[in-house]
Amino acid sequence: MVLNQASLKRDGVKDYVSLRATAIILTLYTLFILGFFLVTPEVTYDVWKALFSGLLMKAFTLLTLACIAVHTKIGLWQVLTDYVKNAALRGVLQFLLYTLAFGYVAVGLFVLWGV
């Protein structure tokens, strides 16, 4: 069996691990945001802006957006290969969905840039 580590292609093990690794980061971020809303008595503009102006929070948010893209890409691939048997349709759907996923990261990056 030729183990091709040089290629960027995904294999089952990478998908399996990446899905779960990104899930953990996403869960941590979700709990963090939940904690913020529970702890903060009243979320005003200043409080909200302050939350996202710290460098660490910006990095964490961008990391989360990237993890969403990876988690979604793998998850949606699994869903599409299960349910959409027509290769052409599946290809178009994958293109649209992955472009949208990248769009989220791009928008998020420029939002964070401006804070």
Next chain:
Amino acid sequence: MFFALVFVIWAWAVSLSSPEGFEQVKLVLQSFIAKFIAWGTITVLLYHMIGGIRHLIMDMGHWEELKSGNLSAVITIVLWIVLAVLTGVWLWF
């Protein structure tokens, strides 16, 4: 959930852009339909997360027999419904 992110990122981007943007999002979020979309998104995410955590535990070799698998599935759904109701209370009251 993936498409609901469009609303989430829109609200996040606008609310961060300016005080007026923040007020606009706050205003939009008063309406029933916006709260319902928020509730739906949060509830679906909760189910996805609880189910995911259950999967992580199962990956470690637990809950693989019929009885334990079934029990953990029932607990997942019960926990989800409880949190969904709590989310509803939080959003509307």
